[in-house]
Amino acid sequence: MALALTRSAKKKPSSHNLSPTLTHNERRRNLTGWTFLLPAALMIAVMSFYPMIQAFILSLQTGRGTKMDFADPLYFNYARLLEDEIFKMTLKNTFIYLIIQVPIMLVLALILANLLNDRNLRFKGLWRTAIFLPCAVSLVSYSLVFRTLFANDGFVNDALTGLGILDNPVNWLGQPDTARFVIILGLIWRWTGYNMVFYLAALQNIDYSSLEAAKIDGANSIKTFFYVTLPQLKPMILLTAIMSTNGTLQLFDESWNLTRGGPAYQSMTMSHYLYEVSFQKNPNFGYASAISYVILILVAVLALVQMRVGDKRD
Template sequence: MKTAEPALNQSQKATRSRMGNRMKESITGWVFVGIAALLICIFFFYPMIQALILSFQTGKGMNLKFNGLDNYTRLFIDTTFIMAVKNTFIYLLFQVPLMVVLALFISVLLNDRNLKFKGFFRTAIFLPCITSLVAYSVVFKYLFAPDGLVNGMLLGLHVIGTPIQWITDPFWAKITIIIAITWRWTGYNMIFYLSGLQNIDSSIYEAARIDGASAVRQFFSITVPLLKPIILFTSITSTIGTLQLFDEVVNITKGGPGNATTTISQYIYNLSFKYSPDFGYAATVSYSIVIMVIILSFIQFKVAGERNG
């Protein structure tokens, strides 16, 4: 009996030691999670709630008072806001599908095993994503100037007879913005598609080739279906990014001519800092973007779900 007691005590000590270690690991984990959650609440959720409260207020500076839903009803009669929404949705409807299709096409080409210098091409296409927004916008502004490189090349090739007013014409200014956004963000989406393509078993394509499927048939019957989750993800993130479009418009066209290229985000900036400051209404316009994002994301999830079903 005297020899059994030390063994029992040793077993209890080992059990308590393991429990103590698990408790320490658990506490450490909760500390890290707690710090992250606290920072998220302070820097994300608190400003969101404050902006929501602000959207129901009106006044100048700190002299604010609640005005109910007046700011939200004002959205429907604000011609500048309506113009900004139209411009933003034009960018959205043309640029997002173009960018997604182009990124998917490029990723398929760069995933070819027989292609040489793949690393160089991938890097070159991705580089625009990490360039300065202001720097590349200024470069585009000069490229598409009346006497810029683009007009010079088109005139030299006799494609056009007179220089195109890329910046000052309402139609061509929108085209310039669409080209600039597509150039910058296509490589970003390409990386997601490349990672997805590299996770597809090559034996699937080999079996399709044995069955006589052409490259086009393989693309639409194998590649696209297997990349549907990534296509949905890039579509939603691109939609959110386009709804928040700001830098390119401000630096290339400044929202002009008139308000022909003004976006919702630029209008929020103007309401807050350019015009007579109206932070309450600016917060309301900000939340209109939130509503649009929720609606469009729901539609995209719904469409993708139905197609998957």
């Protein structure tokens, strides 16, 4: 008996002998992980963080072309923004698009997703594709179509005058309010289906038994939506709200392609003005960098506010 116990004790490795091997394996796994992460980390640092730092340094400088010197005072470009009436107008326009377009688009996307999630709906694939298709259309193509539709002799004026709603054609793209309306309409048309797909994916992850239980308890479809479905969609609603807000604050394409920022900067966005300051008329890269950092700060602040308000998790 004593001999058997002695042999088993010799065969059983001690924890002290295992620890060097485990430590070596852990180090090897860590090294392997960092080997895979290092190229991506370097690319992010070189392609994202380095240009951000360079842009901030550039925002503290004045001059033309390569002849850039640090401003006196250093915040000169930022102080100039407070006196720039065009920048103030583009800031106002951007927030008009944000306040009007984003809520309408997200509510429409939520309604459409809820309708298309019906198990008894026929041709669901066709409807989903038709609503999602606008965001896959080329930006230039849809801009040309919208400019044609809302031209003085376009389809919209012809239809409205033919129905007796208008007495005379409206210069949709030549007036501030109507030009903004066309941009908002274009954004809603193009991006509602995109957000609908997110909501549709979230709806399909909801347990159908919870909806059936609500119906058994006597809840109608409206109460079921607000008290059962909507609370489970909050994370996705928060995500789409943040993405839509960030996209609208950086809006450039519609302002450039639909209205060219006109008339007289009345429909221009901040990013469009940034492009104009950078590459048109008298390029001023220092001032343009200051505008870009203001946009960055607005995006970060609004995203943080939305996270604080929308994310109620402990």
